[in-house]
Structure formats: C-alpha cells, structure tokens
Amino acid sequence: MSPIKIKLAKDIEMLEIKMRRLMENMFGPWSASTPAAAHSYHPAADIYETPESLVIRMELAGLNKADISLTLHRQELAVCGRRRFPSSEPVQRFYHLEIEYGNFERRFQLPKAVEEARVEAEYNNGLLIIRLPWRQAGPSQRISVKEEE
Incomplete structure (x- = not known):
C-alpha cells in the first residue's frame, strides 16, 4: 500500500x-458494542429541537406501521422494528443489493425531560416523525419561613 x-x-x-x-x-x-449493533439494519435519523419539542425523523421506507415499536423510558426513546424482504418469489441471483432488511433498534438519549402523555408519532410516506413535547416547569410556589419559638 x-x-x-x-x-x-x-x-x-x-x-x-x-x-x-x-x-x-x-x-x-x-458505540458498536451497544445492543443496536447486533441488529442488521440501521435506519437514518434526523434529530432537531423546536421551542416546544424534540423531533426525531426516521427514514423507514417499506415498513408497515405494525412493524414499528416505540418505547419511552425516562429520558431514553427506543425505536425498534423489522423491514421484511418484499419478494414472495424465489430469487435465483442478486445483481445488486443495497436496500437493508431485517431487524433494527435505535436508542436516543433525550437532552431534557418530556411530557410522556403528549408524545406523538406519525408514519407517512416512509418517514416516521416523533414529536416529544418538553416538560413545562410548574408554577413557582412561595415558601414561608417560620420563626423558632
């Protein structure tokens, strides 16, 4: 070389x-030693912040909605699923094969707390869009100080 x-x-x-x-x-x-590395498919994701929420957009073309699973635990979001090989006929020979198939798992550490009850996910035209609204701080509360007697 x-x-x-x-x-x-x-x-x-x-x-x-x-x-x-x-x-x-x-x-x-x-890292490559995370459980996600054991899966055969690693879909691309965009992550960005708006004033109201964190948005995760994933490229999941060719999946059915039923093949996608989302789990939110504390400040970690796991997106799992499976892209199945679409051909029902026996394949004699591949000439070019770039599309990835199989199981996938992506885990995202959220930078701030979110309102779990208000999380929304939408799957349309091969894109999964997850909106995770930021948890709003509660109103301030005045605390009175007592004098010792």
Missing part, C-alpha cells in the same frame, strides 16, 4: 473518532 493511501486511511479514521466524540457529547454515549 502506498504512503498516500495509508495517510488517507489514518485521516478517515481520525475523522470518524472525532465525529463519534462529537455525537456522544451531543446525544450521549453510543
């Missing part, structure tokens, strides 16, 4: 390490 290719490979590896650290700082720890 030429020195240029080795240097490029090292640069790409360093970029990957830096990106992993950046993502961990923003969204919490993740």
